[in-house]
Every structure is written in C-alpha cells, then in structure tokens.
Amino acid sequence: TQLLEQSPQFLSIQEGENLTVYCNSSSVFSSLQWYRQEPGEGPVLLVTVVTGGEVKKLKRLTFQFGDARKDSSLHITAAQPGDTGLYLCAGENWGGGNKLTFGTGTQLKVEL
Amino acid sequence: EAQVTQNPRYLITVTGKKLTVTCSQNMNHEYMSWYRQDPGLGLRQIYYSMNVEVTDKGDVPEGYKVSRKEKRNFPLILESPSPNQTSLYFCASSLKPGPRSYGYTFGSGTRLTVV
Numbered sequence: 001t002q003l004l005e006q007s008p009q010f011l012s013i014q015e016g017e018n019l020t021v022y023c024n025s026s027s028v029f030s031s032l033q034w035y036r037q038e039p040g041e042g043p044v045l046l047v048t049v050v051t052g053g054e055v056k057k058l059k060r061l062t063f064q065f066g067d068a069r070k071d072s073s074l075h076i077t078a079a080q081p082g083d084t085g086l087y088l089c090a091g092e093n094w095g096g097g098n099k100l101t102f103g104t105g106t107q108l109k110v111e112l
Numbered sequence: 113e114a115q116v117t118q119n120p121r122y123l124i125t126v127t128g129k130k131l132t133v134t135c136s137q138n139m140n141h142e143y144m145s146w147y148r149q150d151p152g153l154g155l156r157q158i159y160y161s162m163n164v165e166v167t168d169k170g171d172v173p174e175g176y177k178v179s180r181k182e183k184r185n186f187p188l189i190l191e192s193p194s195p196n197q198t199s200l201y202f203c204a205s206s207l208k209p210g211p212r213s214y215g216y217t218f219g220s221g222t223r224l225t226v227v
Contacts, residue, residue, distance in 0.1 A: 033215050042116075042202050042218030043155075088155070094210045099170070100145070102155040 003027075004091055004103035012109045013079055021074040021106045023089035029101075030094040032065050032072040037086040037105075079110045114139045118203050118219035125193055125226055133188045133222045135203030141217070143206040144186040145170070146178065148199040149221075155202070161186055193226040200224075 004025045013019055023032070031050045035043035047056050049065035049072065056063045060083075062075040072089055089103040116137045125131055137144065145160040147170075157170030161180040175197055177189040186205075190197060203219040 030210075035218075040221065040223075042204075042220050043216075044218070045215035048215045090155075092209060099157060099160070100204075100209075100216060102147075104154055 004089055004101055006087075006089060006103040006106050008106060009104065010107045010109075012111065015080055015110055015112050016078050017110075019076050019079060019108070021076075021087055021089075021108075023072045023074075023103050025070050025091060027091070028069050029091035030069075031092045032069070033090045033092060033100070034063055034072070034074055035088045035090060037088060043088055076108075079108075081110045081112060084108055084110050114217065116203055116205050116217050116219040118201075118222050121220065121222060123222060123224050125224070127194055127226055128192050131190050131193060131224075133190075133201060133203075133224070135186045135188065135219060136184050137186075137203075137205040137217070138184065139205065139207070139217065140183065141205035142183070142208050144180065145204045145206075145216075146176070146186070146188050147202045147204065148172065149202060150199050158188070158201075190224075193224075195226045198224060198226050 007022045031048055033048045034046040037043040047063045052067045052069045054065045060077045064073050087106045091101045119134045142163050146158040147155045149155045156172050158172055158176050159170050159178040161167045164180055164183050167178050167180055180186055201222045204216040206216045
C-alpha cells in the first residue's frame with residue numbers, strides 16, 4: 001500500500017508569513033496533485049506536477065515535485081486569510097486502475 | 113458549468129435499509145471514482161470505473177456496490193448499511209488519467225449517518 005505523509009498536520013500562522021507544506025512517500029508516483037478543501041465541500045484541484053524536479057507557480061503558491069517523483073512541497077508566500085483550508089497532496093499512478101492515493105492532509109489557518 | 117453532482121447532500125438512515133447515492137458528471141469524463149473521508153483516516157477510495165461497464169474495487173470496497181451503465185452516472189449502493197459506514201462520501205471524475213490528465217473534479221459530498 002502506498003502512503004503519503006504530509007507535514008505539518010496543523011499550521012496556524014499570521015497573515016503575511018511564508019509557509020511550506022511537505023508531502024513524502026517511499027513510493028514513486030506518475031504524478032502528484034495538490035488539492036484544497038473547504039469544510040463541507042469536495043477537494044478542489046490546485047495543480048498537477050508530472051516531471052521529476054518540476055516547479056509550478058500559481059500566484060503566491062509554488063509547487064515542486066521531487067527529482068525521484070516520491071515527494072512534493074507546497075510553498076505559500078505572504079499567506080492571506082483566504083488561504084485557510086485543508087491542503088491535500090495526492091499521488092497518482094497511471095495504469096492498473098489509475099489510483100489516486102491521498103496524503104494525510106495539512107490544516108492551515110491564517111489569522112489577521 | 114462543468115461539475116460533478118451528488119445527491120443527496122445529507123442522509124440519515126437506519127441500519128439495514130438499502131440506499132443509493134447518485135453521482136453524475138457533465139464533462140464526458142471516462143474515469144469516475146468514489147471516496148469516503150473519515151477523521152484521522154483521510155480520503156480512501158471505495159470503487160472506481162475506467163469506463164462504461166468497467167468497475168473495480170478500491171481500498172475499502174466492503175459493504176458497497178457500484179454500477180456504470182452510462183458514462184455520466186456512477187451510483188454508489190449500500191445494500192445493508194451499518195453504522196461504520198457513517199462518513200462523508202465524495203464522487204470524483206477525470207477525463208482520462210494519464211500524462212494528459214487535468215486532475216480530478218470532485219462533487220460537493222454526501223454526509224451519511226447510519227443509526
């Protein structure tokens with residue numbers, strides 16, 4: 001069974017601070033996806049990274065896929081209260097069911 | 113609007129009473145999947161479907177059934193619900209998982225309580 005460990009599990013910061021969330025596994029994935037989930041709603045896709053070492057930016061969010069395609073990170077610059085939510089990484093393996101394995105999640109709270 | 117629609121959003125039922133949670137997508141996606149989300153356990157896959165009439169078990173399929181008779185619909189069936197199936201359920205779809213995948217679109221969820 002493939003596992004994805006996220007750290008930290010909880011993060012409470014002040015507006016304007018920077019933060020990094022890590023997603024680690026001992027398994028190789030074909031792609032790594034990041035989602036954000038609001039209470040009572042379904043996860044919403046933020047980004048998909050496919051190539052080892054790939055870096056993608058989405059405004060103040062920077063996503064990186066590890067060279068070995070086993071880990072990923074999400075960096076938020078100058079966090080805002082609107083960034084509050086549950087961040088989930090998910091690894092996908094193409095072929096044989098294309099299963100999406102979710103990480104344990106990072107609950108982020110950004111306060112004024 | 114491109115979306116995955118689940119119904120109902122909330123459901124309280126009694127042990128043993130068969131129920132169906134519907135899921136429909138309007139994006140012509142080939143791949144559909146069901147997940148349950150529980151505190152401390154995260155999102156776990158129940159069943160998935162690669163295309164019409166093609167379904168397979170995920171990580172936690174016990175007590176659930178699915179069918180994929182049409183491309184757009186993927187209902188989740190609980191033949192005899194039990195309290196341990198109390199959970200938040202999500203349906204998700206994807207165009208075609210693989211190098212050209214744009215990720216998954218999730219429904220808004222169904223909160224099921226079995227008493």
